[in-house]
Amino acid sequence: MYGADPRAKHPLPEFPQICFIANTVTHPHIEIGDYTYYDDPEDSENFERNVLYHFDFVGDKLIIGKFCALARGVTFLMNGANHGMAGFSTYPFFIFGHGWDYPEPPSPSKGDTVVGHDVWIGYEATILPGVQVGHGAIVAAKSVVTRDVEPYTVVGGNPARLLRRRFEETTVEALLAIAWWDWDIAKITRNLPHIVAADLAALQAAV
Numbered sequence: 001m002y003g004a005d006p007r008a009k010h011p012l013p014e015f016p017q018i019c020f021i022a023n024t025v026t027h028p029h030i031e032i033g034d035y036t037y038y039d040d041p042e043d044s045e046n047f048e049r050n051v052l053y054h055f056d057f058v059g060d061k062l063i064i065g066k067f068c069a070l071a072r073g074v075t076f077l078m079n080g081a082n083h084g085m086a087g088f089s090t091y092p093f094f095i096f097g098h099g100w101d102y103p104e105p106p107s108p109s110k111g112d113t114v115v116g117h118d119v120w121i122g123y124e125a126t127i128l129p130g131v132q133v134g135h136g137a138i139v140a141a142k143s144v145v146t147r148d149v150e151p152y153t154v155v156g157g158n159p160a161r162l163l164r165r166r167f168e169e170t171t172v173e174a175l176l177a178i179a180w181w182d183w184d185i186a187k188i189t190r191n192l193p194h195i196v197a198a199d200l201a202a203l204q205a206a207v
Helices: 169-178 185-190 192-196 200-204
Strands: 018-020 030-032 037-039 062-064 075-077 113-115 153-157 160-165
Touching (some): 169 200
Parallel strands (some): 062 113
Antiparallel strands (some): 018 037
């Protein structure tokens, strides 16, 4: 076997705060890729407590790719947090029934929330409903992400804004085409020196 066991809840037994959460998440509308971990010294297995307002009747999904690093307190607000704003009142009368159940306003859903592969989300960052975070992106600690994040960019603040691009555009295009996270784990292992050293030519020639 190469590297950590992706089926292990805690790949580093001496550090139980690290959890491969694909092995602990049970919600049918949450998908987690292999090797993605949540780091929390209090309860790293209970990542789902950080996915808020995720109601089955809304039907939206949270999809997080492979090889992502999620710091303590990362929170995802799902579409169930949204209130309709087209009418004069935003109060959700319809959920209480007893004569208040009609008319139900149109759903303000913004769609699925998707985090790409190899994304690092910092301490206590918050991702709002329907946001798409591109592959290789970094979200700074305590950021509030209200809009899509481009691949291989660094964003931060409230609301989060672009801080810098990690690589030039041609390099990003090449990395997205290579998509090393989709390689089998043996090939990833053979090429780790090139991945961690930013050796693009070697990755393009990888076998």
